[in-house]
Amino acid sequence: MGIGTNLKRLRSKTKYSSKDIADLLEIDRNTYSNWENEATDVKSQYIPKLADIFNVKIQDLFDDGQKTNIINNIYDNKDSSVGQKDIQQGIIINITDSETAKLLSSQLEELIKNLKK
Incomplete structure (x- = not known):
């Protein structure tokens, strides 16, 4: 399971849409959607911001979530x-x-x- 799957999982636990997250990051919605779909890699500069938005540790963005x-x-x-x-x-x-x-x-x-x- 990659970071895109984790982004989807984390976003589904919030009230945010993919557009909301993209707006918070000041990026295009398609860019964020590509991250969730693992079509493109997340730029490193956005990793800490994503962790803040979802209120998780950076490591949680990369954990496989298999519990x-x-x-x-x-x-x-x-x-x-x-x-x-x-x-x-x-x-x-x-x-x-x-x-x-x-x-x-x-x-x-x-x-x-x-x-x-």
């Missing part, structure tokens, strides 16, 4: 055939990026195959 939250979860098993003291353990994985989900899924499948050997 994975893993939560250990222990929950009561409601199955009456299992004793009250029996519990199941599980892991909840919340992935916000489809490519990361596919990668993790394939890695887990490989791990399970290796464990069965």
